[in-house]
Amino acid sequence: MIYEFNDTNILIVSFLIIGSLAAGSWGVTQYINRRKTALLLNRIGQSQPVETSLFQQLAPDRLVRPSPKVRTKQDSADCSPWKNRVILPGSKPKQQNSWRITLDKLISETRLVVKYMRRYWTPYWAISILSVICLMSSSVYQLFFSQMLGVIVDQGATAMTSSVIKLAVGLPLFLGLVLLGERLTARLTSRIANDIRYDLFSHLQVLSQDFHKDAKSGDLLAHFSTDMEKIERAMGKEIILGISDLILVVIIFGIMLGVNGVLALLSLLPIVVMLPVIARSVRYVSETGLRKNQQKALMMDAVQEGLRGQMMIAGYGLQSIFGGYFGGELKKLEDADTEGLFGITLVQQISLFSVYFLSVLVLGVGTSLVLSGRLTIGTLLAFWGFSRGMYDRLSWFLNIRLTRWIEASVGLQRIDPILQQQPTIVDGDEAYPLPPFQHQLCFEQLCFGYDRQQHQLQDLNLTIKAGQFVAFVGPSGAGKSTIFNLLMRFYDVSQGRIIIDGHDLRQVTQASLRKQIGVVLQETFLFNTTIMDNICIVKPDATEAEAIAAAQAAEVHDFILSLPEGYQTVVGEGGGRLSGGQRQRIAIARALLYNPPILLLDEPTSSLSPEMANSINQAIAALGGQHTVILITHQLQGAVNADQIFVLEQGQLVEQGTHPQLLASQGLYYHLWNVQN
Ligand SMILES: Nc1ncnc2c1ncn2[C@@H]1O[C@H](COP(=O)(O)OP(=O)(O)OP(=O)(O)O)[C@@H](O)[C@H]1O
Numbered sequence: 001m002i003y004e005f006n007d008t009n010i011l012i013v014s015f016l017i018i019g020s021l022a023a024g025s026w027g028v029t030q031y032i033n034r035r036k037t038a039l040l041l042n043r044i045g046q047s048q049p050v051e052t053s054l055f056q057q058l059a060p061d062r063l064v065r066p067s068p069k070v071r072t073k074q075d076s077a078d079c080s081p082w083k084n085r086v087i088l089p090g091s092k093p094k095q096q097n098s099w100r101i102t103l104d105k106l107i108s109e110t111r112l113v114v115k116y117m118r119r120y121w122t123p124y125w126a127i128s129i130l131s132v133i134c135l136m137s138s139s140v141y142q143l144f145f146s147q148m149l150g151v152i153v154d155q156g157a158t159a160m161t162s163s164v165i166k167l168a169v170g171l172p173l174f175l176g177l178v179l180l181g182e183r184l185t186a187r188l189t190s191r192i193a194n195d196i197r198y199d200l201f202s203h204l205q206v207l208s209q210d211f212h213k214d215a216k217s218g219d220l221l222a223h224f225s226t227d228m229e230k231i232e233r234a235m236g237k238e239i240i241l242g243i244s245d246l247i248l249v250v251i252i253f254g255i256m257l258g259v260n261g262v263l264a265l266l267s268l269l270p271i272v273v274m275l276p277v278i279a280r281s282v283r284y285v286s287e288t289g290l291r292k293n294q295q296k297a298l299m300m301d302a303v304q305e306g307l308r309g310q311m312m313i314a315g316y317g318l319q320s321i322f323g324g325y326f327g328g329e330l331k332k333l334e335d336a337d338t339e340g341l342f343g344i345t346l347v348q349q350i351s352l353f354s355v356y357f358l359s360v361l362v363l364g365v366g367t368s369l370v371l372s373g374r375l376t377i378g379t380l381l382a383f384w385g386f387s388r389g390m391y392d393r394l395s396w397f398l399n400i401r402l403t404r405w406i407e408a409s410v411g412l413q414r415i416d417p418i419l420q421q422q423p424t425i426v427d428g429d430e431a432y433p434l435p436p437f438q439h440q441l442c443f444e445q446l447c448f449g450y451d452r453q454q455h456q457l458q459d460l461n462l463t464i465k466a467g468q469f470v471a472f473v474g475p476s477g478a479g480k481s482t483i484f485n486l487l488m489r490f491y492d493v494s495q496g497r498i499i500i501d502g503h504d505l506r507q508v509t510q511a512s513l514r515k516q517i518g519v520v521l522q523e524t525f526l527f528n529t530t531i532m533d534n535i536c537i538v539k540p541d542a543t544e545a546e547a548i549a550a551a552q553a554a555e556v557h558d559f560i561l562s563l564p565e566g567y568q569t570v571v572g573e574g575g576g577r578l579s580g581g582q583r584q585r586i587a588i589a590r591a592l593l594y595n596p597p598i599l600l601l602d603e604p605t606s607s608l609s610p611e612m613a614n615s616i617n618q619a620i621a622a623l624g625g626q627h628t629v630i631l632i633t634h635q636l637q638g639a640v641n642a643d644q645i646f647v648l649e650q651g652q653l654v655e656q657g658t659h660p661q662l663l664a665s666q667g668l669y670y671h672l673w674n675v676q677n
Pocket of ligand 1: 213
C-alpha cells in the first residue's frame with residue numbers, strides 16, 4: 001500500500017515533531033534547573049567561599065567561617081556566580097521570575113560583548129566588513145551549486161554543460177575570496193586581542209597600590225592567558241563568522257521563501273520551540289564558565305605560591321601539605337571543568353538536534369509536496385540544498401559561535417571590572433609639574449591609615465632640608481615603610497599634608513614628583529637582562545662611563561668586573577643569579593645614575609653582610625650634600641652619620657636628633673642602639 005500524503009497528515013506529522021521537541025526542551029530545562037540547585041546546595045552546605053587558601057589547609061580549625069546570620073545577602077550574592085538565585089539557610093527563598101533573570105543576564109552579557117566590540121572594532125570597521133563579505137563567498141558558492149543542480153535535474157542534458165562550466169569558473173574565484181577573508185580575519189583577531197591585552201597591561205600599571213596589594217598575581221596572569229584565549233577566539237574570527245552566518249541565514253531564508261513559502265515557514269517552527277531551551281543553556285554555560293575560570297585562576301595562584309615558596313616548603317618538609325592543598329584546588333577545578341564542558345556540550349547537542357529535526361521536517365513535508373505534484377524534484381533538490389546551507393549556518397552559529405561568545409563574555413566579565421577600576425591616586429585637573437626641589441620637605445600634622453579604622457601614622461610634624469641626609473628608624477611595624485609609600489604618593493595622606501618647597505604633593509603631577517626621587521627598595525627587582533641594561537634602564541641615554549661611575553659609587557664595580565661577562569652578564573629572572581647583596585648594590589647604582597634631587601632608600605642594606613652594609617652606609621652618607629638622602633632603616637648603624645634621625649614608634653615621632661644627641665637623651669633610640677650593638 002502506498003501511503004498517501006495530504007495536508008492533514010502533514011499537519012499531524014508536524015505537530016508530532018514539534019511536540020517531541022517541546023517535550024525535549026522541557027526535559028533539558030528541568031535538568032539544568034536541578035543541576036544548578038544541586039550545585040548551589042552543595043556550596044551552601046560547604047559554607048565556605050569559593051576561594052580557599054593554604055592557610056585553611058594548614059589550620060582548618062582556625063578557619064573563621066562566617067555564620068549564616070553574619071553573612072549578608074550582599075556578600076553571598078557578590079561571591080556567587082548564581083547571584084540572583086542564592087538561598088540563605090533559614091531564609092525563605094524569594095520567588096523570582098527565572099525567565100526574567102535569564103533574559104536580564106543574557107542582555108547584560110550581550111551588552112558587555114557589544115561594548116567591547118564597539119570599542120575594539122571601530123578602528124578596523126572597513127577591514128571587518130571586507131572580511132565578512134569574503135567569508136560569505138563559500139556559502140554563496142554552495143547556494144550557486146544548489147541552484148545549478150536543480151536546473152540540471154529539471155532541464156536535463158541541455159543545461160548541464162553550461163551549468164558545469166559556470167560552476168568550474170566560479171570555483172577558483174570563490175576560493176580566492178575565502179582565503180583572503182581568512183587571512184584578514186586571522187590578522188584582525190590577533191590585533192584586537194592584542195589591543196585588549198595592551199589596554200589591560202597598561203591599566204594594571206596605573207592602578208594604585210591599594211589595588212595591587214589585594215590582587216592575586218595568579219588571577220591577574222589568568223586574565224592574560226585563560227581569559228584572553230577565550231576572548232581572542234570570539235572577539236575576532238567568531239564575530240566575523242557569526243555576522244556572516246546571520247546575514248546568510250536571512251538571505252537563504254529569503255530565497256527559500258521565494259521557492260516555497262509554506263515549506264520555508266514550516267522550517268522555522270522547530271527553531272522557535274528550541275530557542276527558550278537554548279537561552280536557558282546559554283545562561284548555564286555562562287555561569288559554569290565563570291566558575292571554571294575563577295577556579296583556574298585560583299589554581300594558578302596555588303602554582304605561583306608553590307613555586308615562590310618552594311625553598312620554604314622544602315625546608316620545612318611541607319610538600320605533602322602543599323600537595324594536598326594543590327590537589328584540593330585541582331579537584332575543585334575538575335568539578336568546575338566538568339560543569340563548564342558539559343554546559344558547552346549541552347548547547348551544542350541541543351542546537352544540533354534542533355537542526356536534525358528541522359531537516360526531518362523539511363524532507364518529510366517536501367517529499368509529500370513532490371508526491372502530490374505541487375513541487376518538482378529539481379526544485380525540492382535546490383530547496384534541500386538551500387535549506388542545508390541555512391541549517392549549516394544555523395548549526396555553526398549555535399554550536400560554535402554562540403558557545404565561543406559565551407566563553408568570551410565569561411572572560412570579559414572577569415577583566416571588565418579591572419578595566420573599570422579607577423586608580424585611587426590620580427592627578428587633579430589642576431595638577432602642575434613639581435619644580436626642582438631646592439629648599440625643604442615638610443610633614444605637617446600628617447596622619448595616615450591604610451583603612452579608615454586605624455591610623456598607622458599619627459600627627460607627624462617634621463622638616464627635611466635640601467641636601468640633608470636623614471634617616472627614619474624605629475622598631476618593626478613603627479610605620480617607616482609607610483612613610484616611603486606616602487613620599488612616593490602611592491597613597492594619599494588621610495589628614496595633614498606633605499609639602500615640597502611649598503607645593504602640596506596632591507597638587508603636583510605624580511610623574512614630576514617621581515622624576516625627582518630615586519628609589520632603592522627593600523626587595524630589589526632586577527630585570528632578566530644584562531647588568532649594564534639594569535643600571536641604565538632609568539636613564540637610557542646614559543654613557544657607559546656614567547654607568548660605571550654609578551657602579552663604583554655603589555661599590556659594585558669590582559664585583560661586576562670579576563664576572564666573565566662583566567657588565568654584559570645576564571642576571572636571570574628577578575636577578576636570581578646574583579646574591580641579595582649584589583642585587584641591592586646594582587639597584588643603588590641604578591638610583592645613583594638616575595641622579596635625582598631626592599634619594600629614597602627603604603632598608604637598602606637589609607640583605608648585606610655587616611662589612612658590605614658598612615661600606616654601603618658610608619657611600620650613602622657621602623651622597624648627602626649632592627642629594628637629599630632619606631634612608632628608612634631598622635639597622636641603626638646606617639643612620640649614624642645622618643644629619644637628622646627621626647625615631648618612630650607605633651606611628652608616632654617619639655625622638656629626633658643626631659646620633660650623639662639621641663644617645664645622650666637615653667630614649668628609645670638609645671635602647672635600640674644598645675640592643676643592636
Ligand atoms: N598595605 C598595607 N595595608 C594595611 N596595613 C599595612 C599595609 N602595609 C603596612 N601596614 C601596617 O602598617 C603598619 C606599619 O607598617 P610599616 O611597613 O610601615 O612598618 P615598618 O616600620 O616599615 O616595619 P618593618 O621595619 O618591619 O618593615 C604595620 O602595622 C603594618 O601592619
